[in-house]
Amino acid sequence: MGDLPGRFVTVTMTRLDAYERGLMEGVAGDGAALAMRVVAESARVLGATRLVPIRSAHIDSCLYHGDSGTLFAERLVELGARVSVPTTLNVGALDLLHVKVARLEPAARAMAHRLTAAYIAMGTRQTWTCAPYQAGHRPAAGDDVAWGESNAVTFCNSVLGARTNRYGDFLDICAAITARAPQTGLHLPANRVAKVLIDASGVPPAFWRDDAAFPILGAWLGRAVGQQVAAIEGIGHPTEDQLKALGAAAASSGAVGLFHVIGVTPEAPSRAVAFASSSPEEIIRLDLAALAKARASLSTVKRTAGDPIDAVAVGSPHLSSDELRNLDRLLGERQCSKPLYACTGRHTLHELRSEGIIERLRSRGVIVVVDTCIVVTPVLPDHGGVLVTNSGKFAHYAPANTGYDVIFATLSECIESAITGSLHLDSDHWHAT
Protein backbone atom coordinates (compact mmCIF):
# COMPACT_ATOMS: atom_id res chain seq x y z
CA MET A 1 0.00 0.00 0.00
CA GLY A 2 2.27 2.77 -1.21
CA ASP A 3 -0.49 5.20 -2.09
CA LEU A 4 -0.06 7.55 0.85
CA PRO A 5 2.72 10.11 0.60
CA GLY A 6 4.80 11.19 3.56
CA ARG A 7 7.77 9.90 5.50
CA PHE A 8 5.97 8.57 8.52
CA VAL A 9 3.34 6.46 6.88
CA THR A 10 3.80 2.88 8.04
CA VAL A 11 0.93 0.72 6.97
CA THR A 12 0.95 -2.60 8.76
CA MET A 13 -1.30 -5.35 7.58
CA THR A 14 -2.10 -7.86 10.25
CA ARG A 15 -2.71 -11.24 8.65
CA LEU A 16 -5.57 -13.17 10.22
CA ASP A 17 -5.90 -16.95 10.06
CA ALA A 18 -9.18 -18.75 9.32
CA TYR A 19 -10.30 -18.85 12.97
CA GLU A 20 -9.54 -15.16 13.44
CA ARG A 21 -11.32 -14.18 10.21
CA GLY A 22 -14.29 -16.28 11.32
CA LEU A 23 -14.53 -14.41 14.62
CA MET A 24 -14.30 -11.11 12.77
CA GLU A 25 -17.15 -12.23 10.49
CA GLY A 26 -19.33 -13.10 13.48
CA VAL A 27 -19.34 -16.92 13.52
CA ALA A 28 -19.00 -16.81 17.32
CA GLY A 29 -21.44 -13.92 17.74
CA ASP A 30 -21.32 -10.14 17.63
CA GLY A 31 -19.51 -9.81 20.98
CA ALA A 32 -16.59 -11.94 19.81
CA ALA A 33 -16.56 -10.01 16.52
CA LEU A 34 -16.29 -6.71 18.40
CA ALA A 35 -13.47 -8.13 20.55
CA MET A 36 -11.68 -9.40 17.43
CA ARG A 37 -11.87 -5.96 15.80
CA VAL A 38 -10.29 -4.40 18.90
CA VAL A 39 -7.48 -6.99 18.98
CA ALA A 40 -6.81 -6.65 15.23
CA GLU A 41 -6.83 -2.84 15.36
CA SER A 42 -4.40 -2.89 18.29
CA ALA A 43 -2.16 -5.29 16.39
CA ARG A 44 -2.13 -2.89 13.46
CA VAL A 45 -1.19 0.04 15.73
CA LEU A 46 1.56 -2.03 17.35
CA GLY A 47 2.92 -3.10 13.97
CA ALA A 48 2.24 -6.80 14.59
CA THR A 49 1.84 -8.77 11.38
CA ARG A 50 0.20 -11.72 13.15
CA LEU A 51 -1.75 -12.60 16.26
CA VAL A 52 -0.59 -15.17 18.80
CA PRO A 53 -2.89 -17.72 20.51
CA ILE A 54 -3.01 -17.12 24.27
CA ARG A 55 -3.74 -19.63 27.03
CA SER A 56 -4.96 -17.39 29.85
CA ALA A 57 -5.75 -13.79 30.70
CA HIS A 58 -5.70 -11.49 33.70
CA ILE A 59 -8.06 -8.52 33.47
CA ASP A 60 -7.31 -5.04 34.80
CA SER A 61 -10.31 -3.37 33.06
CA CYS A 62 -12.59 -4.51 35.90
CA LEU A 63 -11.46 -1.54 38.01
CA TYR A 64 -14.07 1.23 37.87
CA HIS A 65 -12.64 4.46 36.40
CA GLY A 66 -15.93 5.92 35.18
CA ASP A 67 -19.22 4.94 33.56
CA SER A 68 -17.74 4.42 30.08
CA GLY A 69 -15.88 1.26 31.14
CA THR A 70 -19.10 -0.18 32.57
CA LEU A 71 -21.00 0.60 29.37
CA PHE A 72 -18.30 -1.10 27.25
CA ALA A 73 -18.33 -4.25 29.40
CA GLU A 74 -22.14 -4.33 29.30
CA ARG A 75 -22.04 -3.95 25.50
CA LEU A 76 -19.81 -7.03 25.28
CA VAL A 77 -22.24 -8.95 27.51
CA GLU A 78 -25.31 -7.82 25.52
CA LEU A 79 -23.62 -9.02 22.35
CA GLY A 80 -23.03 -12.44 23.91
CA ALA A 81 -19.26 -12.29 24.51
CA ARG A 82 -17.68 -14.83 26.87
CA VAL A 83 -14.05 -15.48 27.68
CA SER A 84 -12.60 -18.50 25.89
CA VAL A 85 -9.48 -19.00 28.06
CA PRO A 86 -9.10 -19.19 31.88
CA THR A 87 -9.33 -15.57 33.04
CA THR A 88 -8.75 -13.97 36.45
CA LEU A 89 -9.82 -10.52 37.61
CA ASN A 90 -7.59 -7.82 39.08
CA VAL A 91 -8.69 -5.64 42.00
CA GLY A 92 -11.94 -3.74 41.68
CA ALA A 93 -13.02 -0.49 43.33
CA LEU A 94 -15.07 -2.27 46.00
CA ASP A 95 -14.32 -4.57 48.90
CA LEU A 96 -17.06 -6.97 47.88
CA LEU A 97 -16.79 -8.91 51.12
CA HIS A 98 -16.86 -5.89 53.46
CA VAL A 99 -19.16 -3.28 51.97
CA LYS A 100 -18.19 -0.36 54.19
CA VAL A 101 -14.44 -0.47 53.49
CA ALA A 102 -14.43 1.44 50.17
CA ARG A 103 -16.35 4.72 50.21
CA LEU A 104 -17.73 5.44 46.74
CA GLU A 105 -20.61 7.84 46.03
CA PRO A 106 -23.89 5.91 45.57
CA ALA A 107 -24.02 6.49 41.79
CA ALA A 108 -20.39 5.39 41.32
CA ARG A 109 -20.93 2.42 43.64
CA ALA A 110 -23.89 1.30 41.53
CA MET A 111 -21.87 1.59 38.32
CA ALA A 112 -18.90 -0.22 39.90
CA HIS A 113 -21.26 -3.05 40.86
CA ARG A 114 -22.62 -3.19 37.30
CA LEU A 115 -19.03 -3.39 36.02
CA THR A 116 -18.36 -6.29 38.39
CA ALA A 117 -21.53 -8.07 37.25
CA ALA A 118 -20.61 -7.66 33.58
CA TYR A 119 -17.17 -9.25 34.03
CA ILE A 120 -18.68 -12.13 36.01
CA ALA A 121 -21.28 -12.63 33.26
CA MET A 122 -18.46 -13.10 30.73
CA GLY A 123 -17.23 -16.17 32.61
CA THR A 124 -14.20 -14.80 34.45
CA ARG A 125 -12.91 -16.16 37.78
CA GLN A 126 -13.69 -13.81 40.66
CA THR A 127 -10.19 -13.55 42.06
CA TRP A 128 -10.17 -9.74 42.52
CA THR A 129 -6.44 -9.65 43.16
CA CYS A 130 -3.32 -8.03 41.74
CA ALA A 131 -1.43 -11.22 42.73
CA PRO A 132 -3.32 -13.78 40.61
CA TYR A 133 -0.09 -15.78 40.45
CA GLN A 134 -0.55 -16.52 44.17
CA ALA A 135 -4.24 -17.31 43.70
CA GLY A 136 -3.66 -20.39 41.56
CA HIS A 137 -3.20 -18.70 38.18
CA ARG A 138 0.29 -19.83 37.17
CA PRO A 139 0.92 -20.29 33.47
CA ALA A 140 3.86 -22.50 32.51
CA ALA A 141 7.20 -21.14 31.30
CA GLY A 142 6.96 -20.38 27.59
CA ASP A 143 3.14 -20.04 27.55
CA ASP A 144 1.77 -17.00 25.71
CA VAL A 145 -0.83 -15.21 27.85
CA ALA A 146 -2.50 -11.77 27.93
CA TRP A 147 -2.23 -10.16 31.32
CA GLY A 148 -2.99 -6.65 32.49
CA GLU A 149 -1.75 -4.80 35.63
CA SER A 150 1.90 -3.90 35.68
CA ASN A 151 3.07 -5.96 38.68
CA ALA A 152 1.19 -9.05 37.48
CA VAL A 153 2.71 -8.67 34.01
CA THR A 154 6.23 -8.33 35.40
CA PHE A 155 5.84 -11.33 37.72
CA CYS A 156 4.31 -13.44 34.95
CA ASN A 157 7.20 -12.72 32.58
CA SER A 158 10.07 -12.67 35.05
CA VAL A 159 9.25 -15.23 37.73
CA LEU A 160 7.00 -17.64 35.82
CA GLY A 161 8.68 -17.27 32.43
CA ALA A 162 5.30 -17.04 30.68
CA ARG A 163 5.04 -14.42 27.93
CA THR A 164 2.87 -11.33 27.99
CA ASN A 165 3.04 -7.67 27.13
CA ARG A 166 1.64 -5.05 29.42
CA TYR A 167 -1.89 -5.00 28.03
CA GLY A 168 -3.88 -1.82 28.27
CA ASP A 169 -7.43 -1.73 29.57
CA PHE A 170 -9.97 -3.25 27.11
CA LEU A 171 -7.37 -5.22 25.13
CA ASP A 172 -7.04 -7.64 28.07
CA ILE A 173 -10.74 -8.63 27.99
CA CYS A 174 -10.84 -8.65 24.17
CA ALA A 175 -7.83 -11.01 24.15
CA ALA A 176 -9.58 -13.24 26.71
CA ILE A 177 -12.70 -13.41 24.50
CA THR A 178 -10.83 -14.12 21.25
CA ALA A 179 -7.90 -16.14 22.74
CA ARG A 180 -5.61 -13.96 20.63
CA ALA A 181 -3.15 -11.11 21.22
CA PRO A 182 -0.87 -9.10 18.91
CA GLN A 183 2.31 -11.12 18.30
CA THR A 184 4.87 -8.54 19.30
CA GLY A 185 7.05 -7.34 22.17
CA LEU A 186 7.68 -9.89 24.92
CA HIS A 187 5.82 -12.65 23.05
CA LEU A 188 8.90 -12.82 20.80
CA PRO A 189 11.83 -14.74 22.36
CA ALA A 190 14.43 -12.32 20.92
CA ASN A 191 12.90 -9.46 22.93
CA ARG A 192 13.23 -11.41 26.19
CA VAL A 193 17.02 -11.59 26.07
CA ALA A 194 18.78 -9.40 28.66
CA LYS A 195 20.52 -6.26 27.38
CA VAL A 196 21.70 -4.68 30.63
CA LEU A 197 23.71 -6.45 33.33
CA ILE A 198 23.17 -5.20 36.88
CA ASP A 199 26.22 -6.21 38.90
CA ALA A 200 25.25 -6.07 42.58
CA SER A 201 28.44 -7.67 43.89
CA GLY A 202 29.48 -4.30 45.38
CA VAL A 203 26.51 -4.28 47.76
CA PRO A 204 27.16 -5.96 51.15
CA PRO A 205 25.27 -9.30 51.27
CA ALA A 206 23.68 -8.25 54.57
CA PHE A 207 21.65 -5.62 52.69
CA TRP A 208 19.57 -8.35 51.02
CA ARG A 209 18.54 -9.86 54.35
CA ASP A 210 15.84 -7.25 54.86
CA ASP A 211 12.67 -7.51 52.79
CA ALA A 212 12.81 -3.72 52.24
CA ALA A 213 15.87 -4.26 50.03
CA PHE A 214 13.73 -5.59 47.18
CA PRO A 215 11.25 -2.73 46.67
CA ILE A 216 14.24 -0.37 46.97
CA LEU A 217 16.09 -2.33 44.28
CA GLY A 218 12.92 -2.28 42.16
CA ALA A 219 12.48 1.49 42.49
CA TRP A 220 16.11 1.94 41.45
CA LEU A 221 15.85 -0.58 38.58
CA GLY A 222 12.76 1.05 37.05
CA ARG A 223 14.50 4.41 36.87
CA ALA A 224 17.83 2.98 35.72
CA VAL A 225 16.61 0.77 32.86
CA GLY A 226 13.13 2.07 31.86
CA GLN A 227 11.72 -0.71 29.70
CA GLN A 228 14.98 -2.44 28.79
CA VAL A 229 15.41 -6.05 29.89
CA ALA A 230 17.96 -6.28 32.72
CA ALA A 231 19.62 -9.30 34.32
CA ILE A 232 20.61 -8.87 37.96
CA GLU A 233 23.54 -10.72 39.47
CA GLY A 234 24.72 -10.85 43.06
CA ILE A 235 21.55 -10.49 45.17
CA GLY A 236 21.50 -14.04 46.51
CA HIS A 237 18.36 -16.15 46.19
CA PRO A 238 15.30 -13.95 46.77
CA THR A 239 12.02 -15.61 47.74
CA GLU A 240 8.94 -15.41 45.55
CA ASP A 241 7.47 -12.64 47.75
CA GLN A 242 10.74 -10.68 47.46
CA LEU A 243 10.70 -11.02 43.66
CA LYS A 244 7.07 -9.88 43.73
CA ALA A 245 8.03 -6.72 45.65
CA LEU A 246 11.00 -6.08 43.35
CA GLY A 247 8.90 -6.40 40.20
CA ALA A 248 6.03 -4.26 41.49
CA ALA A 249 8.36 -1.40 42.41
CA ALA A 250 10.24 -1.65 39.08
CA ALA A 251 6.99 -1.68 37.09
CA SER A 252 5.67 1.44 38.84
CA SER A 253 8.86 3.55 38.89
CA GLY A 254 9.69 2.58 35.29
CA ALA A 255 8.12 0.53 32.55
CA VAL A 256 9.87 -2.74 33.39
CA GLY A 257 7.88 -5.71 32.06
CA LEU A 258 10.57 -8.37 32.39
CA PHE A 259 13.73 -8.74 34.45
CA HIS A 260 15.98 -11.70 35.12
CA VAL A 261 17.86 -12.69 38.27
CA ILE A 262 20.79 -14.85 37.25
CA GLY A 263 20.64 -18.26 38.88
CA VAL A 264 17.08 -17.65 40.12
CA THR A 265 14.48 -16.84 37.44
CA PRO A 266 13.60 -19.41 34.75
CA GLU A 267 15.09 -17.71 31.70
CA ALA A 268 18.41 -16.94 33.43
CA PRO A 269 19.98 -20.15 34.76
CA SER A 270 23.30 -18.57 33.85
CA ARG A 271 24.63 -15.25 32.57
CA ALA A 272 25.25 -16.81 29.16
CA VAL A 273 21.64 -17.99 28.82
CA ALA A 274 20.20 -14.66 30.04
CA PHE A 275 22.18 -12.78 27.40
CA ALA A 276 21.80 -15.49 24.69
CA SER A 277 25.60 -15.83 24.68
CA SER A 278 26.07 -12.17 23.70
CA SER A 279 27.84 -9.54 25.77
CA PRO A 280 25.70 -7.13 27.78
CA GLU A 281 25.14 -3.86 25.92
CA GLU A 282 25.59 -2.08 29.22
CA ILE A 283 26.89 -3.04 32.66
CA ILE A 284 25.73 -1.08 35.69
CA ARG A 285 27.59 -1.59 38.96
CA LEU A 286 25.12 -1.16 41.77
CA ASP A 287 26.27 0.31 45.07
CA LEU A 288 24.79 1.29 48.41
CA ALA A 289 24.80 4.98 47.55
CA ALA A 290 22.48 4.42 44.58
CA LEU A 291 20.22 2.24 46.73
CA ALA A 292 20.15 4.87 49.51
CA LYS A 293 19.06 7.45 46.95
CA ALA A 294 16.36 5.10 45.63
CA ARG A 295 15.16 4.51 49.17
CA ALA A 296 14.94 8.26 49.84
CA SER A 297 12.94 8.71 46.61
CA LEU A 298 10.22 6.44 47.99
CA SER A 299 9.37 8.92 50.76
CA THR A 300 7.70 12.25 50.04
CA VAL A 301 8.37 13.87 53.42
CA LYS A 302 11.26 13.91 55.85
CA ARG A 303 10.32 12.80 59.32
CA THR A 304 12.38 11.72 62.26
CA ALA A 305 11.75 8.96 64.74
CA GLY A 306 8.93 9.82 67.14
CA ASP A 307 7.05 12.12 64.75
CA PRO A 308 3.31 11.40 64.62
CA ILE A 309 1.92 9.31 61.78
CA ASP A 310 -1.68 8.78 60.64
CA ALA A 311 -1.88 5.37 59.03
CA VAL A 312 0.14 2.36 57.87
CA ALA A 313 -0.50 0.31 54.73
CA VAL A 314 0.98 -2.97 53.54
CA GLY A 315 0.00 -5.29 50.71
CA SER A 316 0.77 -3.95 47.24
CA PRO A 317 0.93 -6.38 45.58
CA HIS A 318 -1.64 -8.19 47.71
CA LEU A 319 -0.14 -10.00 50.70
CA SER A 320 0.44 -13.73 50.36
CA SER A 321 -0.50 -16.17 53.11
CA ASP A 322 3.16 -16.23 54.20
CA GLU A 323 3.25 -12.44 54.41
CA LEU A 324 0.07 -12.39 56.51
CA ARG A 325 1.54 -15.04 58.83
CA ASN A 326 4.68 -12.92 59.17
CA LEU A 327 2.61 -9.81 59.95
CA ASP A 328 0.73 -11.77 62.61
CA ARG A 329 3.99 -13.05 64.11
CA LEU A 330 5.66 -9.61 64.25
CA LEU A 331 2.58 -7.92 65.69
CA GLY A 332 2.24 -10.58 68.38
CA GLU A 333 -0.22 -9.74 71.14
CA ARG A 334 0.09 -5.97 70.68
CA GLN A 335 -2.65 -3.57 69.63
CA CYS A 336 -2.39 -0.94 66.84
CA SER A 337 -3.12 2.62 67.91
CA LYS A 338 -3.22 3.86 64.29
CA PRO A 339 -5.00 1.97 61.50
CA LEU A 340 -2.83 -0.64 59.80
CA TYR A 341 -4.36 -1.52 56.41
CA ALA A 342 -3.39 -4.98 55.16
CA CYS A 343 -4.49 -5.51 51.56
CA THR A 344 -4.91 -9.03 50.28
CA GLY A 345 -7.00 -11.25 48.03
CA ARG A 346 -9.85 -13.52 48.99
CA HIS A 347 -7.58 -16.49 48.12
CA THR A 348 -5.50 -15.92 51.28
CA LEU A 349 -8.65 -15.69 53.46
CA HIS A 350 -9.51 -19.13 52.09
CA GLU A 351 -5.99 -20.52 52.60
CA LEU A 352 -5.74 -19.17 56.15
CA ARG A 353 -9.30 -19.98 57.27
CA SER A 354 -8.22 -22.77 59.62
CA GLU A 355 -5.39 -20.75 61.21
CA GLY A 356 -7.41 -17.96 62.84
CA ILE A 357 -4.87 -15.39 61.63
CA ILE A 358 -7.28 -12.99 59.94
CA GLU A 359 -9.53 -12.83 63.02
CA ARG A 360 -6.50 -12.30 65.27
CA LEU A 361 -5.16 -9.48 63.07
CA ARG A 362 -8.57 -7.78 63.06
CA SER A 363 -8.86 -8.01 66.84
CA ARG A 364 -5.55 -6.11 67.13
CA GLY A 365 -6.65 -3.18 65.01
CA VAL A 366 -5.49 -4.37 61.59
CA ILE A 367 -7.98 -3.47 58.84
CA VAL A 368 -7.87 -6.36 56.39
CA VAL A 369 -8.82 -4.95 52.96
CA VAL A 370 -9.95 -7.63 50.50
CA ASP A 371 -10.62 -7.54 46.71
CA THR A 372 -9.27 -3.98 46.39
CA CYS A 373 -6.59 -1.73 47.89
CA ILE A 374 -5.99 1.72 49.32
CA VAL A 375 -4.64 3.42 46.16
CA VAL A 376 -7.39 2.46 43.71
CA THR A 377 -10.47 3.45 45.71
CA PRO A 378 -11.20 5.64 48.77
CA VAL A 379 -10.33 3.54 51.83
CA LEU A 380 -8.06 5.79 53.94
CA PRO A 381 -9.78 8.50 56.04
CA ASP A 382 -10.00 11.54 53.76
CA HIS A 383 -8.35 13.99 56.19
CA GLY A 384 -4.92 13.12 54.73
CA GLY A 385 -1.72 12.97 56.74
CA VAL A 386 1.32 10.74 56.85
CA LEU A 387 1.16 7.15 55.61
CA VAL A 388 3.93 4.65 56.40
CA THR A 389 4.35 1.73 53.98
CA ASN A 390 6.82 -1.00 53.05
CA SER A 391 5.46 -1.23 49.49
CA GLY A 392 7.35 0.47 46.68
CA LYS A 393 4.13 0.55 44.69
CA PHE A 394 2.04 2.16 47.43
CA ALA A 395 4.87 4.67 47.94
CA HIS A 396 4.69 5.51 44.23
CA TYR A 397 0.92 5.91 43.89
CA ALA A 398 -0.35 6.94 47.34
CA PRO A 399 0.64 10.65 47.23
CA ALA A 400 -1.35 11.38 44.03
CA ASN A 401 -4.18 8.93 44.61
CA THR A 402 -4.84 9.42 48.34
CA GLY A 403 -3.43 12.85 49.17
CA TYR A 404 -1.28 11.32 51.93
CA ASP A 405 2.41 11.95 52.30
CA VAL A 406 4.40 8.74 52.34
CA ILE A 407 7.29 7.39 54.39
CA PHE A 408 8.84 4.18 53.12
CA ALA A 409 9.92 1.83 55.91
CA THR A 410 10.66 -1.81 56.63
CA LEU A 411 7.83 -4.12 57.68
CA SER A 412 8.94 -4.09 61.31
CA GLU A 413 9.15 -0.28 61.27
CA CYS A 414 5.63 -0.19 59.80
CA ILE A 415 4.27 -2.42 62.54
CA GLU A 416 6.02 -0.62 65.42
CA SER A 417 4.81 2.73 64.03
CA ALA A 418 1.21 1.47 63.90
CA ILE A 419 1.44 0.29 67.51
CA THR A 420 2.89 3.49 68.95
CA GLY A 421 1.26 5.95 66.55
CA SER A 422 4.62 7.58 65.96
CA LEU A 423 7.36 6.88 63.46
CA HIS A 424 9.63 4.06 64.53
CA LEU A 425 12.96 3.70 62.72
CA ASP A 426 15.33 0.78 63.15
CA SER A 427 17.93 1.97 60.70
CA ASP A 428 18.71 5.63 61.20
CA HIS A 429 21.37 5.91 58.52
CA TRP A 430 18.78 5.26 55.79
CA HIS A 431 16.47 7.99 56.92
CA ALA A 432 19.16 10.60 57.43
CA THR A 433 19.78 10.82 53.68
Added chain:
Amino acid sequence: MRLEVVVSGLPDEDIDRAPALRLTEPISFWGGISPLNGTLTDPRSRNHNRPVRGTALLVSELRGSSSGSSVLLELIFRGLAPAAIILDSADAILALGAIVGREMGWKSPPILRLPVVEQGLIADGSLVSITKDGELTIHCQGVR
Protein backbone atom coordinates in the same frame (compact mmCIF):
# COMPACT_ATOMS: atom_id res chain seq x y z
CA MET B 1 3.00 19.09 7.38
CA ARG B 2 1.94 15.48 7.07
CA LEU B 3 1.16 13.37 10.14
CA GLU B 4 0.70 9.62 10.25
CA VAL B 5 -2.88 8.68 11.14
CA VAL B 6 -2.57 5.94 13.77
CA VAL B 7 -6.31 5.66 14.52
CA SER B 8 -8.84 7.70 12.58
CA GLY B 9 -11.52 9.66 14.39
CA LEU B 10 -15.26 9.17 14.57
CA PRO B 11 -16.68 10.78 12.55
CA ASP B 12 -13.71 10.52 10.19
CA GLU B 13 -13.63 14.17 9.14
CA ASP B 14 -11.36 17.21 8.85
CA ILE B 15 -10.67 19.24 12.00
CA ASP B 16 -10.95 22.99 11.57
CA ARG B 17 -8.90 25.37 13.71
CA ALA B 18 -8.29 23.58 16.98
CA PRO B 19 -6.02 25.31 19.52
CA ALA B 20 -2.74 23.45 20.03
CA LEU B 21 -1.99 22.39 23.60
CA ARG B 22 1.63 21.32 23.66
CA LEU B 23 2.81 19.20 26.60
CA THR B 24 6.57 19.26 26.83
CA GLU B 25 6.74 17.19 30.02
CA PRO B 26 5.98 13.44 30.10
CA ILE B 27 2.37 12.67 30.96
CA SER B 28 0.41 9.61 32.05
CA PHE B 29 -3.27 9.92 31.11
CA TRP B 30 -4.14 7.98 34.31
CA GLY B 31 -3.36 10.42 37.08
CA GLY B 32 -2.36 13.20 34.65
CA ILE B 33 -5.79 14.14 33.30
CA SER B 34 -8.97 14.17 35.37
CA PRO B 35 -11.56 11.91 33.70
CA LEU B 36 -14.24 13.87 35.56
CA ASN B 37 -13.55 17.35 34.21
CA GLY B 38 -10.89 16.84 31.53
CA THR B 39 -8.24 19.13 33.01
CA LEU B 40 -4.51 18.55 33.48
CA THR B 41 -3.86 17.65 37.09
CA ASP B 42 -0.11 18.01 37.70
CA PRO B 43 0.18 20.95 40.12
CA ARG B 44 3.89 21.35 39.25
CA SER B 45 3.15 21.93 35.56
CA ARG B 46 2.53 25.31 33.96
CA ASN B 47 -0.41 23.60 32.24
CA HIS B 48 -2.07 22.77 35.56
CA ASN B 49 -5.89 23.00 35.35
CA ARG B 50 -5.92 23.60 31.57
CA PRO B 51 -8.76 21.66 29.87
CA VAL B 52 -7.87 19.31 27.00
CA ARG B 53 -11.36 19.44 25.44
CA GLY B 54 -11.34 20.44 21.77
CA THR B 55 -7.57 20.93 21.62
CA ALA B 56 -4.98 19.47 19.27
CA LEU B 57 -3.11 17.82 22.13
CA LEU B 58 0.60 17.44 21.37
CA VAL B 59 2.25 14.90 23.67
CA SER B 60 6.05 14.77 23.66
CA GLU B 61 6.36 11.74 25.92
CA LEU B 62 3.74 9.38 27.22
CA ARG B 63 4.26 7.63 30.54
CA GLY B 64 3.01 4.67 32.18
CA SER B 65 -0.23 3.34 33.32
CA SER B 66 -2.13 0.80 31.27
CA SER B 67 -5.30 2.48 32.57
CA GLY B 68 -4.64 5.36 30.15
CA SER B 69 -7.12 3.74 27.76
CA SER B 70 -9.86 3.94 30.41
CA VAL B 71 -9.18 7.61 31.05
CA LEU B 72 -9.32 8.48 27.34
CA LEU B 73 -12.55 6.49 26.91
CA GLU B 74 -14.12 8.33 29.84
CA LEU B 75 -13.10 11.70 28.34
CA ILE B 76 -14.64 10.62 25.02
CA PHE B 77 -17.86 9.48 26.76
CA ARG B 78 -18.20 12.77 28.64
CA GLY B 79 -17.47 14.92 25.58
CA LEU B 80 -14.26 16.19 27.21
CA ALA B 81 -11.72 14.65 24.82
CA PRO B 82 -9.22 16.58 22.71
CA ALA B 83 -10.18 17.17 19.04
CA ALA B 84 -7.00 15.29 18.06
CA ILE B 85 -4.16 13.60 19.94
CA ILE B 86 -0.68 13.88 18.45
CA LEU B 87 2.03 11.56 19.80
CA ASP B 88 5.75 11.14 19.17
CA SER B 89 5.33 7.40 18.67
CA ALA B 90 2.32 5.15 18.20
CA ASP B 91 1.03 4.07 21.60
CA ALA B 92 -1.27 1.08 21.85
CA ILE B 93 -2.65 1.99 25.26
CA LEU B 94 -3.98 5.37 24.20
CA ALA B 95 -5.03 4.03 20.80
CA LEU B 96 -7.20 1.48 22.59
CA GLY B 97 -9.24 4.22 24.25
CA ALA B 98 -9.96 5.71 20.81
CA ILE B 99 -10.60 2.30 19.18
CA VAL B 100 -13.15 1.38 21.86
CA GLY B 101 -14.70 4.87 21.75
CA ARG B 102 -15.28 4.38 18.02
CA GLU B 103 -16.76 0.90 18.63
CA MET B 104 -19.19 2.43 21.13
CA GLY B 105 -20.25 4.97 18.50
CA TRP B 106 -19.08 7.94 20.56
CA LYS B 107 -17.40 10.96 18.93
CA SER B 108 -13.71 10.04 19.17
CA PRO B 109 -10.56 11.97 18.33
CA PRO B 110 -8.05 10.73 15.76
CA ILE B 111 -4.66 9.65 17.11
CA LEU B 112 -1.79 10.91 14.97
CA ARG B 113 1.97 10.66 15.03
CA LEU B 114 4.47 13.49 14.70
CA PRO B 115 8.06 13.19 15.96
CA VAL B 116 8.73 15.42 18.93
CA VAL B 117 11.25 17.62 17.07
CA GLU B 118 8.55 18.53 14.57
CA GLN B 119 5.99 19.02 17.33
CA GLY B 120 8.29 21.86 18.36
CA LEU B 121 7.36 23.75 15.17
CA ILE B 122 3.82 24.14 16.50
CA ALA B 123 3.72 26.73 19.26
CA ASP B 124 1.39 26.25 22.18
CA GLY B 125 -1.86 28.08 21.48
CA SER B 126 -1.54 28.00 17.66
CA LEU B 127 -4.69 27.29 15.71
CA VAL B 128 -4.26 24.19 13.56
CA SER B 129 -6.41 22.39 11.03
CA ILE B 130 -5.91 18.69 10.35
CA THR B 131 -7.44 16.84 7.42
CA LYS B 132 -8.69 13.31 7.90
CA ASP B 133 -5.59 12.17 5.96
CA GLY B 134 -3.31 13.84 8.50
CA GLU B 135 -2.30 17.04 6.65
CA LEU B 136 -1.75 19.71 9.30
CA THR B 137 -1.91 23.46 8.62
CA ILE B 138 -0.92 26.14 11.13
CA HIS B 139 -3.18 29.20 10.87
CA CYS B 140 -1.72 31.51 13.44
CA GLN B 141 1.22 30.87 15.71
CA GLY B 142 0.44 31.02 19.38
CA VAL B 143 2.03 33.62 21.57
CA ARG B 144 2.03 31.78 24.87
